[in-house]
Amino acid sequence: MYRKETIETVKACRFCFMCRHVCTIGNVTRSESNTPRGFGLLTDKSIMRPDAFTDKNFIDTMYECTLCSACRSHCVSSYDVPGFVRAARAEIVAAGNAPDSVRALAKRIIDTGNVFGEKTSRFAKIPSLKRASRADVLLYIGSYAAYRVPEMAEAAIKIFNAAKISFAVIEDEIDTGKALYNLGSIDEAKTAAKHIVQAIRDSGAKTVVTLCPSDYDALKNDYPAFGLSLGEVAVEHSSNFYQRLLKEKKISIKKRRTEKLVFIDSDYLSKYNENGADARAIASAIGDIVEVGTNREESYAALEGGVVYQLIQPKLGTRVIECAASKIAEAGKGIVVTASPISFVTLSGAKDIGPITAIDTLLAQAIS
Amino acid sequence: MNAHMNYRFAMLVSELEDAVGQEHVSLKTADKVAYATDYYWVPEMWHDCGAENPTPDIIVHPGTTEEVSKVLRIANTHRIPVIPWGGGSGSQGGAVPMYGGITIDMKRMDKIISIDELSLTVTVETGINTQQLEWALEQKGYSMMHFPGSINCATLGGFLAHRGTGVLSTKYGKIEDMTITLEAVLPDGTIINTLPVPRHASGPDIAQLLIGSEGTLGIMTKATMKIHRIPEARRFHAFLFKDMTSAMAAGRNIMLSRLRPAVIRMYDEAETKKLIKRVLNIDRTGAYLVFGFDGYRDIVDLEMQKAIAICRKGSPEDLGEELGEEWWKNKYKFFYPPYMFHLPQAFGTLDTVATFANIEKVYWAMKRTVEENFPEATYIGHFSHWYEWGCMLYARFIIEEPPADPMEATRLYNKIWNMALRAAMKEGGVLNEHHGIGLKLGRLMPELYGSAFRVLTDIKKALDPNNIMNPGKMGFPGR
Numbered sequence: 125m126y127r128k129e130t131i132e133t134v135k136a137c138r139f140c141f142m143c144r145h146v147c148t149i150g151n152v153t154r155s156e157s158n159t160p161r162g163f164g165l166l167t168d169k170s171i172m173r174p175d176a177f178t179d180k181n182f183i184d185t186m187y188e189c190t191l192c193s194a195c196r197s198h199c200v201s202s203y204d205v206p207g208f209v210r211a212a213r214a215e216i217v218a219a220g221n222a223p224d225s226v227r228a229l230a231k232r233i234i235d236t237g238n239v240f241g242e243k244t245s246r247f248a249k250i251p252s253l254k255r256a257s258r259a260d261v262l263l264y265i266g267s268y269a270a271y272r273v274p275e276m277a278e279a280a281i282k283i284f285n286a287a288k289i290s291f292a293v294i295e296d297e298i299d300t301g302k303a304l305y306n307l308g309s310i311d312e313a314k315t316a317a318k319h320i321v322q323a324i325r326d327s328g329a330k331t332v333v334t335l336c337p338s339d340y341d342a343l344k345n346d347y348p349a350f351g352l353s354l355g356e357v358a359v360e361h362s363s364n365f366y367q368r369l370l371k372e373k374k375i376s377i378k379k380r381r382t383e384k385l386v387f388i389d390s391d392y393l394s395k396y397n398e399n400g401a402d403a404r405a406i407a408s409a410i411g412d413i414v415e416v417g418t419n420r421e422e423s424y425a426a427l428e429g430g431v432v433y434q435l436i437q438p439k440l441g442t443r444v445i446e447c448a449a450s451k452i453a454e455a456g457k458g459i460v461v462t463a464s465p466i467s468f469v470t471l472s473g474a475k476d477i478g479p480i481t482a483i484d485t486l487l488a489q490a491i492s
Numbered sequence: 493m494n495a496h497m498n499y500r501f502a503m504l505v506s507e508l509e510d511a512v513g514q515e516h517v518s519l520k521t522a523d524k525v526a527y528a529t530d531y532y533w534v535p536e537m538w539h540d541c542g543a544e545n546p547t548p549d550i551i552v553h554p555g556t557t558e559e560v561s562k563v564l565r566i567a568n569t570h571r572i573p574v575i576p577w578g579g580g581s582g583s584q585g586g587a588v589p590m591y592g593g594i595t596i597d598m599k600r601m602d603k604i605i606s607i608d609e610l611s612l613t614v615t616v617e618t619g620i621n622t623q624q625l626e627w628a629l630e631q632k633g634y635s636m637m638h639f640p641g642s643i644n645c646a647t648l649g650g651f652l653a654h655r656g657t658g659v660l661s662t663k664y665g666k667i668e669d670m671t672i673t674l675e676a677v678l679p680d681g682t683i684i685n686t687l688p689v690p691r692h693a694s695g696p697d698i699a700q701l702l703i704g705s706e707g708t709l710g711i712m713t714k715a716t717m718k719i720h721r722i723p724e725a726r727r728f729h730a731f732l733f734k735d736m737t738s739a740m741a742a743g744r745n746i747m748l749s750r751l752r753p754a755v756i757r758m759y760d761e762a763e764t765k766k767l768i769k770r771v772l773n774i775d776r777t778g779a780y781l782v783f784g785f786d787g788y789r790d791i792v793d794l795e796m797q798k799a800i801a802i803c804r805k806g807s808p809e810d811l812g813e814e815l816g817e818e819w820w821k822n823k824y825k826f827f828y829p830p831y832m833f834h835l836p837q838a839f840g841t842l843d844t845v846a847t848f849a850n851i852e853k854v855y856w857a858m859k860r861t862v863e864e865n866f867p868e869a870t871y872i873g874h875f876s877h878w879y880e881w882g883c884m885l886y887a888r889f890i891i892e893e894p895p896a897d898p899m900e901a902t903r904l905y906n907k908i909w910n911m912a913l914r915a916a917m918k919e920g921g922v923l924n925e926h927h928g929i930g931l932k933l934g935r936l937m938p939e940l941y942g943s944a945f946r947v948l949t950d951i952k953k954a955l956d957p958n959n960i961m962n963p964g965k966m967g968f969p970g971r
Contacts, residue, residue, distance in 0.1 A: 136829035139529070139536050141581040141645030145623045154553055154599040155518065156526035156580055165525055165539070172542050185522035198644075200828045418627035 126171055130211045134171060136203050137164035143195040143205070146421045148429075149188055152443045157185050160195040160205040167212045177216050183223060186212050188440060191306055191430045192423035193395035206396075206429070213308030222308060225436045230309045237298030237316075238267035239432050246297050249274035252281050259292035261365075262329035264320075264343075266336040267299050268465035276465050279488035280335055280362055286491055287374040291333075294323040300342035303431045314350045317342070321352050331358045333365045335484065337392035337464050338431050344397065361393060363403035363463050366487055370406070377490045381411035384458030385486075386478060388416060388448075388467055391429040403463040403483050410490045414458055417451045424448045425462070426470040434470060441470075449474035461486055501549070504570060508552050508594070511562035516553040516600070523551050527577060527595045532585035532932060533840060534902055540835050541898045546588065548575060548595035555600045557675060557683055557713040564711070564960075565681035567594055571958045573971060574679075576707035578619065578650030581642050583841065584930025586654065586706045590964045591971040598649050601713060604628055608716075613672055615716040618649030634719040637664035637754075640926075641827040652712050654928035655704040657884070659823055661877045662747075663754040663786070664720065666926065668703045675714035676702050679956040683713075701951070706928050707962040709955050726754070726786035727796055728816030731808035732778040736760045737852065739779035740875065742803045744848050746783065747878050749802060751795050756783040756878040757819070760855075763872040763888075771825050772818050778809070782819045838894035838905055842873075842912050843925045847882035850920035851875070855885055857915040862889050866908055877925065884925040887912075909933065929966045937967030 126134075143160050144150055150159040157166065166185060169176040177183055186209060195205040216222055222230070232241040247253050247270060263284070269276045284291055301316035320343070324332055332354070334340040340361040347354065360368075369375045387407050394400030407413055416424045426448040427433040427441055434441035452460060453476040462468055463483045471480055509517045524547035529535040535545050554560045567574045573593030580587050589595055598619035605615040612634070616625060622636070623644045629635055638651070638658035650656070652674070656667045664670065674686045686699035702712055733739035739758045746753060758781040759768055769775045781803070785795045804810075825831055833839035846854045855873060862871040866889070873887035889908055895901045913923055913936055923933050923940050938945045945967070952959075952968050964970030 136834070138539075139531065139834070140829055140832075141531065141579060141642070142824070142828050143644065144579070145621045145644045154597060155523055155551075156577075156597065157520065157522040159526070162522070162526040165529065166522055168539070169525065179521055181521045185520070200825050201830060203829065418624070418631045 126211055126215070130208050131171055133203050133205070133208045134164050134167045136201070137161065137205055137208070138168040140164070143198045146194040146198050146423075148190045148192045148194060148423050148444060149440065151422070152447050153188075153440070158188055163189055163205065163209055163212075167208055170212060170215060177212070177219060177221055183216050183221055186216065187223060187226060187436060190423075190427055190433055190444060192391045192425065193429055194421060194423045197395040198421050210305060210308065213306075214310045217308035217310075223436070226307050229432060229435055230304060230307050230312065233299060233304055234312050238271065239299060239303050239435065240267060240271050242267070242271050246270045247293070250277045250281070252278055253293065255295060256290065256292045257295060258328045259290045260328075260330045261289055261291040262324060262327045262332045263291045263293055264300070264332055264334045264339055265293065265297060266334060266339045266465065268469060269335045270297075272469045273465040273482060276335055276468070276482040276484045279482065279484040282488040283366060283369070283375060283484065283491065287369045292327045292329060294320070294327070296323070300339045302338045302342040302346065305342070305346055306431050307436070313346070317347050317350050317352050321347065321354060324354060324357060329357060331360060331365075333360050333362050335362050335465060337361055337390040338428065338466060341392040341396050361399065361402075361463070363393070363406060363483055364399065366406055366484075367402035370409070375491045377409050378492065379490060381459065381486070381490070383411065384414045384456060385411040386416060386452055386455045386458045386460045387413045388424050388452065388460065388462045389420065390462065390464045390467070391423050391425045393463060395423060395429070406483055406487055407461050410486055414455045416455045424451055425464060425467045428464045428466040428470070431466060445470050445474060449477050452477045459486070504566070504572070505550060507566045508550060508563060511566060512552050512554050512559045516555065518551040518553075524548060527551055527580070527589065527597070530580045530585060530587040531583045532588060532930065533835075533838065534585060534905065534932070535588055536835055537838070537901055538898050543898060546590050546592065548589040549592045551595045551597055553597050553600045557677060560596065560677045560711055560713055561681040561683050563594065563596060564677055564679055567960050568680050568958055571960060573963050574960050575962055576649070576653070576711050578647030578653065579621065579642070579645045581645035582650060582654060582928060582930060584654075584924075584928045584932040586928055586930030586962070586965055588931055590931065596711065598647060598711070605714070607632065607634070607719070612719050612721070613716050614719050615714065616648060618652065618712050618715055619647050622646055622648055622651065629719055630722065633722055635722055636670070636717060637720050638667065638670060639823070641824055644824070648715060648717070649712050652703050652715060653706050655926060657877050657926035660754040662756055662879070663752050666877075668700060670718045671699060671703060672716040672718065674699045674702055674712050676710045676712045678710040679958070679961045704928070706930060706966050708952060708966050708968055709961060723786040725789040725792045726784060727792055727813060728782055728784040728820050729796060729800055729813050730780065730782040730811035730816035730819060731803050732764075732776050732780055732811055733806055733808040734778055736779045736855075738806045738808070739781045740852060742781060742806045742808070743783070743875065743878060743883065745802045746799050747880055747883075749798065750880070751799055752785070753783045753795070753799065753878070754786045756781070757874060757876055759874040760872060762870070763874050766872055767826060767831075771822055771831055772815070774811070774815060776809070780811075781808070782816045784816065784820065833888070833890055836894065838891040838901060840889055840905065840909060841927060842887040842889065842909070842916070843884060843927055844887070844913070844916045844921035844923070845877070845882060845884040845925040846919070846921045851882055851885060853919040854916045854921040855887065857919045858887055858912045861911050861915040862908060865911055866891070868893070869908065885921070910936065914939070931965055934965055934967035
């Protein structure tokens with residue numbers, strides 16, 4: 125059953141074309157069903173006629189949205205298109221109609237606690253990590269940084285150490301539930317969220333710092349929506365934390381880069397939370413930023429919003445990544461800088477773009 | 493569908509896939525739903541009633557003019573309806589596939605081919621989203637200066653097909669004034685180019701025949717358009733007049749003085765109360781008028797001074813620059829939910845245009861017609877696009893609770909349109925200023941044109957003898 129707020133959003137968006145020009149998937153496939161209006165029309169059909177989501181093509185289409193949130197960010201009324209897409213996916217899952225790829229991925233995340241199905245220790249690739257269980261600051265690493273971009277975690281540790289910040293980690297860290305939420309597995313996402321909330325409470329932390337913007341959004345927005353409270357614990361993305369350290373002069377930038385920095389806004393920082401300024405400010409302090417594309421409204425984060433999009437939509441996902449990469453390449457040669465380990469992974473290996481660096485790595489090098 | 497039909501359909505799909513590539517032909521149910529409804533109230537209302545709207549049988553996404561040509565040849569051979577689709581944001585039902593067939597979505601054709609900095613023109617494929625085009629131009633220091641409420645949703649081809657108008661039309665013109673030359677594909681697949689410049693004495697203007705033809709005579713695939721350097725200054729000023737008539741006099745006098753405002757917009761008392769309050773948070777009684785100038789700073793300053801002096805003769809309340817700027821900043825906000833009218837309300841934009849001598853008569857005639865015959869309807873209006881000889885009236889009717897039965901709702905809706913527009917035409921108005929005719933107003937075209945409508949129908953028959961192009965639109969026959 126859709127919530128009242130979801131129905132109101134669908135009714136607002138089902139005939140509205142105003143954000144279609146920034147729709148990531150729509151600008152790749154050019155199909156009307158791949159626009160916020162298209163997703164709204166299909167969801168509206170399912171509100172009026174619950175059996176609408178037995179149509180396989182309707183279901184597949186609802187999983188084509190990349191959840192970049194450029195639409196919501198653009199909308200003067202901030203209607204939550206990604207929110208109703210997630211709600212529609214939840215209806216699909218609850219009815220037992222999830223596509224096989226979605227079902228298999230959800231099972232893998234539940235079984236292993238991470239999106240990659242890795243069975244090795246979460247921190248195996250981060251040798252400098254000292255696993256304190258209690259501290260004022262808790263560093264939530266996340267599966268992308270832990271398993272695919274460990275240099276990002278190493279850089280964060282270096283920055284923390286330089287600022288003389290003691291931090292804890294969750295010994296049995298699992299994914300925040302963001303990927304499960306995006307897939308429509310709400311109950312399982314809530315189970316993961318409860319585990320993380322309890323672990324944060326147990327750590328005694330006053331501040332949680334996440335490396336991945338998607339985890340920041342999960343803790344900041346999803347958990348309260350699930351009815352879970354972190355109490356007085358502050359949630360920050362690492363870029364917010366670093367910028368504070370810079371302002372408090374606990375760290376300082378010792379050398380600027382001579383290369384141009386091709387900066388990619390994070391979906392979860394800039395589009396979902398209007399919280400991209402710190403990452404951008406850090407990059408600006410380190411080097412000259414080059415903007416991607418013709419505007420700051422579209423997403424060039426190459427599937428960050430979906431978190432696991434490439435794992436369930438490999439063909440479409442590749443087209444989205446190629447499109448983002450071409451815009452990044454047009455911006456010119458330079459170091460591609462991202463605050464998102466997801467964008468780091470999806471853009472790695474893309475043609476004609478410069479080397480990719482996490483903002484954490486860039487900063488760790490600059491303060492050395 | 494029987495086996496025979498299946499076989500024919502499969503053969504057609506194969507031909508189309510051969511023309512544009514398999515990945516650019518869609519038979520998906522989700523796509524058919526999305527292409528069944530444009531921004532026209534009637535299909536939206538039918539959707540809300542849970543009805544199945546007419547859908548295209550096939551959606552194709554050509555990537556080149558040659559591919560458009562191939563698709564039209566195939567359609568013409570098999571005599572299958574073709575519905576061009578740009579952004580799909582038209583309000584007149586022009587993109588609704590009433591007879592099924594092939595919807596041609598033009599959005600893959602989105603390349604900026606060249607910018608001529610000597611002539612200040614851009615040559616572009618017509619499937620480009622116009623906000624994307626504007627962003628690309630602005631990055632290079634230029635602008636189309638075409639800023640309609642649909643800029644985010646529409647394609648350039650959509651604007652051309654409907655003779656679109658943007659907010660700054662008073663200075664920069666309607667889309668037909670911005671067009672230098674066109675490439676188009678005729679219904680039989682022939683690719684044509686219009687003359688390289690719009691001003692000539694070499695026969696009638698084929699470009700102007702295609703502009704506004706709403707996909708009934710072919711598909712425009714490429715256009716060379718005027719562009720402008722970003723102006724040094726742009727300033728706005730707003731006044732509140734005691735009533736619409738005194739505000740109209742001020743706007744008219746600005747135009748008759750031959751000053752060159754980029755925009756004048758004036759809201760009647762009802763719309764000032766309803767929308768200006770809601771969107772701009774200006775809670776006053778009267779008629780809100782805003783105007784703006786752009787260009788070199790000193791010239792703008794001087795023109796502003798002159799226009800302000802003209803307005804002050806009507807003793808309005810001076811709302812100053814700030815409340816003028818506020819309007820400019822929020823110019824698109826009117827079209828977003830929840831600010832825009834929306835179902836279950838019934839609503840329609842009765843936009844028309846007339847000379848200064850007639851425009852107020854048109855306003856009052858439509859208002860009387862709507863209010864006296866349909867007491868359940870509210871009538872509001874503003875005057876959006878001002879020319880040296882007259883201006884455009886963007887009147888709207890709104891019914892809060894239309895009949896629940898879709899047939900009854902459609903009947904009532906069409907009756908309002910018929911009566912209101914007949915009243916407008918009687919006073920020197922026309923059917924439409926910039927949204928087009930489409931499905932919504934086609935039946936009134938013979939009344940508007942009189943005996944001249946034969947010129948249009950004969951051209952249609954000559955260019956499209958099999959009536960494949962967007963049948964049933966613009967007053968041309970259906971299937």
